[in-house]
Amino acid sequence: MDALGRVLIVVNPAAQSGAAAGAAERLKRFLTMYCHREAFDIAQTERPRHATEIAAGAAGYDTVIALGGDGVVHEVACGLMRIEKGRRPTLGVIPVGSGNDFARTLGLTDVTDVSGTDFSPLLTSSAAPIDVLEITCRSHTGGTTRTWTEYAVQTISFGLDAAIAIDTHAMRKITGLTGAPLYLASGLKAFGRDYRDFPAHVRFDGGAEKRVRAIIFAIQNGPTYGSGFRICPQADPCDGLLDVCYATGPVPRAVALPVFLSAKNGGHTHNPHVHLQRAKRVDLVFPSPTYPIQLDGEQVGAAEMSIEVLPSTLSVLWPR
Numbered sequence: 324m325d326a327l328g329r330v331l332i333v334v335n336p337a338a339q340s341g342a343a344a345g346a347a348e349r350l351k352r353f354l355t356m357y358c359h360r361e362a363f364d365i366a367q368t369e370r371p372r373h374a375t376e377i378a379a380g381a382a383g384y385d386t387v388i389a390l391g392g393d394g395v396v397h398e399v400a401c402g403l404m405r406i407e408k409g410r411r412p413t414l415g416v417i418p419v420g421s422g423n424d425f426a427r428t429l430g431l432t433d434v435t436d437v438s439g440t441d442f443s444p445l446l447t448s449s450a451a452p453i454d455v456l457e458i459t460c461r462s463h464t465g466g467t468t469r470t471w472t473e474y475a476v477q478t479i480s481f482g483l484d485a486a487i488a489i490d491t492h493a494m495r496k497i498t499g500l501t502g503a504p505l506y507l508a509s510g511l512k513a514f515g516r517d518y519r520d521f522p523a524h525v526r527f528d529g530g531a532e533k534r535v536r537a538i539i540f541a542i543q544n545g546p547t548y549g550s551g552f553r554i555c556p557q558a559d560p561c562d563g564l565l566d567v568c569y570a571t572g573p574v575p576r577a578v579a580l581p582v583f584l585s586a587k588n589g590g591h592t593h594n595p596h597v598h599l600q601r602a603k604r605v606d607l608v609f610p611s612p613t614y615p616i617q618l619d620g621e622q623v624g625a626a627e628m629s630i631e632v633l634p635s636t637l638s639v640l641w642p643r
């Protein structure tokens with residue numbers, strides 16, 4: 324633990340339908356056994372986006388650990404990106420969420436059972452930098468354009484895949500499902516009643532503008548989204564590139580659904596409707612400001628987005 328320096332743990336007590344609060348209590352006991360009390364502080368979020376505010380004020384710490392799901396990891400990473408690079412703490416993750424896709428990218432795949440959360444990787448992890456996706460968003464209301472910046476560490480998507488990620492928030496409240504079954508339930512809804520495509524204009528690395536009728540359109544830093552769907556199986560968060568996977572229509576849902584399900588194991592990549600691409604920048608223009616768009620599983624609304632990779636920008640704890 325000494326290698327982590329001064330540690331701030333940011334807990335989302337609402338993650339995995341409230342189970343993260345218990346994991347935070349067990350983590351406190353674990354840390355008390357392995358390090359001095361004064362070496363770590365714990366902050367609980369009180370509302371959505373609070374983790375960003377907490378992390379943005381964490382320049383005095385060496386390590387900030389996000390305990391929860393991809394949402395709290397996303398929010399902590401966004402807060403850390405507000406701190407200048409030289410003073411920016413290292414990001415650590417204790418995955419206690421429903422999806423845990425960023426934790427999967429780091430190789431923390433065996434620690435997702437909330438009752439038996441294994442904190443031991445903290446004792447042996449070491450820091451190495453990853454790329455971060457910087458997203459310039461624009462929205463137009465009346466005659467005014469609003470521009471703002473977001474960050475993502477794992478995934479950005481629009482289309483049915485984003486609709487699924489967004490729907491999981493309501494679906495878990497109704498059904499109590501979690502993990503892959505939760506994403507599957509929302510997936511079947513999106514590919515049933517809500518099936519459609521999403522026209523958009525796309526440019527890769529400033530090249531010619533293409534019009535696509537996207538069913539799904541994902542831009543990935545790590546390989547998975549939606550609790551383990553290997554949408555860009557070759558994505559590497561350390562290669563300085565965005566991995567893009569998009570499926571274009573028109574395609575009947577009876578064709579699209581099995582292709583989508585085959586993405587669970589990366590089996591979709593050879594389908595003729597599926598396109599894979601690597602780029603450093605992707606520009607997107609949407610004809611409607613109401614498209615479903617997700618960043619690391621969190622919903623955003625925008626009419627235009629420019630996504631750029633910031634290579635080796637955020638130091639992250641990796642298990643050894």
Ligand SMILES: Nc1ncnc2c1ncn2[C@@H]1O[C@H](COP(=O)(O)OP(=O)(O)OP(=O)(O)O)[C@@H](O)[C@H]1O
Nearest residue numbers: 338339368369371391392393394395420421422423
């Ligand atoms: N104190 C809080 N009360 C209610 N919601 C919160 C609180 N703190 C954070 N949130 C919100 O909870 C949502 C879900 O968080 P998180 O992603 O950490 O867990 P999860 O949804 O269970 O996991 P995953 O994203 O991996 O599926 C996020 O949108 C976050 O903004």
